[in-house]
Amino acid sequence: MTEGIALDLAAAQADPDGFAALAERAGGTVVLHESDDGGLDPWTTAVWLAGRTEGVRIGLPGPVLSASSEMREKAYESLEILAGPRLAAQIQRREGIDYDSIPASLADVAIAPGDPRYRGRKSTYMRGGSPGLVLRPRTAAEVADALAFAGRHRHLPFGVRSGGHGISGRSTNDGGLVIDVGAMNDVQVIDEPKRLIRVGPGATWKQVNAVLDKYDWAISSGDYGGVGVGGLATAGGIGLLSREHGLTIDNVRAVELVLADGTPVRASGDENHDLFWAVRGAGANFGVATAFEFEASPVGEVGWAQLTLVSPDLEQSLKQYGEVARTAPRDTTVFFLTGPPRQGQSVVQLYGLVDSGDADTIVERLTPFAETGLLAQQQVVVTRYADVMAQAADVGPGGHHGRGEPIARSGFLPVLTDAFARDAVELLDSGEVFFFQLRHMGGAIADTASDATAFAHRTPEFSVTALGQSQQGLDRAWDRLSHHFDGLYLSFETDLRPERLNDAFPPATLARLRTLKRRYDATNLFRDNFNIDPEVQK
Known part of the structure; x- marks a missing residue:
C-alpha cells in the first residue's frame, strides 16, 4: 500500500473544491481511500485531482483492477459529480453512435450517458447496463423513427424494453441502443360489454389491474405487478390466474406492432393471422409492440x-x-x-x-x-x-x-x-x-x-x-x-x-417461426434476445 496522508473520498463527493484545496495544503503524497458506502471511484478522482492541484503526489491503495463495465460506470458517475454533467456527457459518449443524427421526434427524450436521467434508465430490474443511447418513443410513428435509427447502427447491440423486469431479455446492454417504450402506458376500456381493453406496452400489470378492478375484472398476468405488459404479453405469461383463465397471451385479442422496416401493422385472428400466431410466444423477434387488446375475465x-x-x-x-x-x-x-x-x-x-x-x-x-x-x-x-x-x-x-x-x-x-x-x-x-x-x-x-x-x-x-x-x-x-x-x-x-x-420451440413451431422471420424481419434487426435467425434453414 502507498504511504502518505489518507483522504476519504466521501469528502470529495461532498465538496470537490474543498477537497482539492485540502489535498494541496497537505502536500507530499495523499492516498485516496474509498468510503465504506461506495461513492466516488478512486481512479477517476485521482485523474481529476491531478488536474486540479500542483505538486501533489497521489497514491491509491490496492492493486489496479481491469476496467469492467461496472467499474467504468462508477468512474463516469464520479466524473459527473466532480467535473459537472456537461463535460461528463461529452466524455462518456460511446463510439459507433451518430448522436448528431438522432431523429428530431426523439431528441427531447433521447437519453445518453451523462444525461441526469441516464442513471435511472441504463439498467433493468436484475441486469446492470451501460447503453450508449436510450430512445423513449411515445407513439408508433416515433417507434418507427427509433427503428430507422437502429437500422443505421446494426453494428451495435440493440434491445427493446417495456417494464425492464425481464430475466432473459437483453433490454439493456453495454454501448448499444435501447428502445424503451415505458412512456406508452395508457390503459383504456374500449368495449365494456365484451370486457375489451387497450393497453400500451409500457404499462405495468399493477396499473392494468388497478383499472380493471373497478369493473370486477382481471387479466392473468404473472405473479408480480411491476412487470411490464409488453414482455409478458409476447412471451407467455405463467401466473397466478393462469390455471383459471389461461396464459397472458391467451387473453390477447389483437396486437399493434411496428415492424423492422417501420411499417405499422395490426395482428389479430382476422388480420395478419400468421404474425398474430408468432408474436404470442416469440414476439421479441418480430417487431415492437405499441398496443395490445385484451379480453379481461370476471374476477372478484x-x-x-x-x-x-x-x-x-x-x-x-x-x-x-x-x-x-x-x-x-x-x-x-x-x-x-x-x-x-x-x-x-x-x-x-x-x-x-x-x-x-x-x-x-x-x-x-x-x-x-x-x-x-x-x-x-x-x-x-x-x-x-x-x-x-x-x-x-x-x-x-x-x-x-x-x-x-x-x-x-x-x-x-x-x-x-x-x-x-x-x-x-x-x-x-x-x-x-x-x-x-x-x-x-x-x-x-x-x-x-x-x-x-x-x-x-x-x-x-x-x-x-x-x-x-x-x-x-x-x-x-x-x-x-x-x-x-x-x-x-x-x-x-x-x-x-x-x-x-x-x-x-418444437421443430414444427421453430420451422414456421423461421419462415415468418424471413418475411417480417429478413435482415434480422431484432436479434439480441433468443434470436430466430432467418438465415438458418432448419
Whole structure:
C-alpha cells in the first residue's frame, strides 16, 4: 500500500473544491481511500485531482483492477459529480453512435450517458447496463423513427424494453441502443360489454389491474405487478390466474406492432393471422409492440396466501407438493420456492391464489399445500387481485438499479416424479443454486392447442426455474436434470446458446417461426434476445 496522508473520498463527493484545496495544503503524497458506502471511484478522482492541484503526489491503495463495465460506470458517475454533467456527457459518449443524427421526434427524450436521467434508465430490474443511447418513443410513428435509427447502427447491440423486469431479455446492454417504450402506458376500456381493453406496452400489470378492478375484472398476468405488459404479453405469461383463465397471451385479442422496416401493422385472428400466431410466444423477434387488446375475465375477491414451511425432508415435500398440485382445482394456483438447505432443513415459501372470495373454500384449497411441510408462518387474506398486484413497489423516475448479470435456467416439467424430486435436492445441495422455483401450470393453460400460438408447451405440470451465481456452474448442475424436462420458458432463461431455441420451440413451431422471420424481419434487426435467425434453414 502507498504511504502518505489518507483522504476519504466521501469528502470529495461532498465538496470537490474543498477537497482539492485540502489535498494541496497537505502536500507530499495523499492516498485516496474509498468510503465504506461506495461513492466516488478512486481512479477517476485521482485523474481529476491531478488536474486540479500542483505538486501533489497521489497514491491509491490496492492493486489496479481491469476496467469492467461496472467499474467504468462508477468512474463516469464520479466524473459527473466532480467535473459537472456537461463535460461528463461529452466524455462518456460511446463510439459507433451518430448522436448528431438522432431523429428530431426523439431528441427531447433521447437519453445518453451523462444525461441526469441516464442513471435511472441504463439498467433493468436484475441486469446492470451501460447503453450508449436510450430512445423513449411515445407513439408508433416515433417507434418507427427509433427503428430507422437502429437500422443505421446494426453494428451495435440493440434491445427493446417495456417494464425492464425481464430475466432473459437483453433490454439493456453495454454501448448499444435501447428502445424503451415505458412512456406508452395508457390503459383504456374500449368495449365494456365484451370486457375489451387497450393497453400500451409500457404499462405495468399493477396499473392494468388497478383499472380493471373497478369493473370486477382481471387479466392473468404473472405473479408480480411491476412487470411490464409488453414482455409478458409476447412471451407467455405463467401466473397466478393462469390455471383459471389461461396464459397472458391467451387473453390477447389483437396486437399493434411496428415492424423492422417501420411499417405499422395490426395482428389479430382476422388480420395478419400468421404474425398474430408468432408474436404470442416469440414476439421479441418480430417487431415492437405499441398496443395490445385484451379480453379481461370476471374476477372478484380472491384468496391470497403466503405460507412459510420448514421441511426436514425436501425430497418428500416436493413429492407431496406435486401430488397436491396435480389434483388441485383450476381455481387454485400455488407456486413453490426454496433455496439451499441449512443445517439439514429447507425453508419453503408457498405463495398462491384461490380464485374465490369464500373463506371456507380458500381454507379447503390451501390446507393440503400447507401440509407438505411444517407450517412455520402463514398469511392468508381475502382481497382483490388488483391488491395482490399492487404489492409491487413503484419504480418511479429513479428507474431500476440492477447490477451484474442474472444467471438463470428454465425447464418445463411434464410430471413431478420421485426421480425429479431426488435430483432437485441434489441440485440444491450442489451449492450452484440460490433460488429454485416451481410454477404451477395445467388447468386452462392446456385448453389451448399446442399449435395455436408460438408458445407450444401447453401440458406440463410445472415451469421450473433456478438462479445461480455462475453460468458455467449452473449449466453443469442443471444439465444433470435436463432429461426430466420437455421444453423451456425463454423469459426465465439466460443461456443464449442457439440450441436453447430447440428446447423452447418444437421443430414444427421453430420451422414456421423461421419462415415468418424471413418475411417480417429478413435482415434480422431484432436479434439480441433468443434470436430466430432467418438465415438458418432448419
